[in-house]
Amino acid sequence: MKFGVVVFPGSNCDDDTVHVFRHILGQEIVKLWHKSTNLEGCDFLIIPGGFSYGDYLRSGAIARFSPIMDKVIEHANAGGYVLGICNGFQVLVEAGLLPGVLLRNDHQKFNSKNVYLRAATNHSLFTGDLDLTRAYKVPVAHAEGRYFTDEATLKQIIDNDQVLFRYCDADGQVTEAANPNGSLDNIAGICNAGRNVFGLMPHPERASDPLLGNTDGRILLEQLLAVTA
Numbered sequence: 767m768k769f770g771v772v773v774f775p776g777s778n779c780d781d782d783t784v785h786v787f788r789h790i791l792g793q794e795i796v797k798l799w800h801k802s803t804n805l806e807g808c809d810f811l812i813i814p815g816g817f818s819y820g821d822y823l824r825s826g827a828i829a830r831f832s833p834i835m836d837k838v839i840e841h842a843n844a845g846g847y848v849l850g851i852c853n854g855f856q857v858l859v860e861a862g863l864l865p866g867v868l869l870r871n872d873h874q875k876f877n878s879k880n881v882y883l884r885a886a887t888n889h890s891l892f893t894g895d896l897d898l899t900r901a902y903k904v905p906v907a908h909a910e911g912r913y914f915t916d917e918a919t920l921k922q923i924i925d926n927d928q929v930l931f932r933y934c935d936a937d938g939q940v941t942e943a944a945n946p947n948g949s950l951d952n953i954a955g956i957c958n959a960g961r962n963v964f965g966l967m968p969h970p971e972r973a974s975d976p977l978l979g980n981t982d983g984r985i986l987l988e989q990l991l992a993v994t995a
């Protein structure tokens with residue numbers, strides 16, 4: 767399995783992602799510049815966090831038109847795996863690869879802190895072996911992280927089991943107080959109907975290296991490696 771991290775002007779979590787996949791998870795991983803249209807044989811594409819195009823207009827709205835995105839969409843439509851983390855999640859909803867939108871946080875402030883997540887289902891590669899009863903501690907860092915959809919889409923993604931992660935408290939309770947940005951139904955991560963495209967607002971790559979004192983994010987990312995088994 768070869769991973770590829772797409773780099774836009776303003777991406778800032780590309781190096782963290784490469785570090786974790788290469789040195790912590792022991793995977794082959796390359797960077798893919800957004801102007802390229804060559805996926806270099808990557809099987810699994812990651813759109814990293816950051817501030818692509820300075821978040822002008824709307825986070826992810828300009829990056830979505832980068833040349834490489836046609837190839838990312840082609841890859842996803844052919845069943846290939848794609849994960850968007852934070853700004854990457856924003857790019858994927860702007861590209862129409864994931865349902866819904868990410869609005870400005872309800873409190874209008876940039877959020878940078880640890881939050882807790884609970885996996886909502888084991889029916890996806892990303893959540894395959896996660897403990898549905900426990901809270902995983904992972905940091906968020908965003909201004910536009912409030913997941914939102916219309917009622918019909920919300921019903922559809924819940925009925926299809928596409929909600930993968932919800933914000934919860936340290937005990938795993940999904941409460942309003944544990945919601946860091948006003949996301950609809952505490953939604954922190956979803957997948958597409960085909961279950962091969964994932965979006966997650968928090969940053970598991972920032973909670974993977976033991977040097978940082980928290981490796982809960984690593985448990986999440988390790989799920990993705992099941993595809994290589």
Ligand SMILES: NC(=O)CC[C@H](N)C(=O)O
Binds near residue numbers: 821852908
């Ligand atoms: N850490 C990130 O990826 C930031 C996401 C985006 N730029 C925001 O602030 O909403």
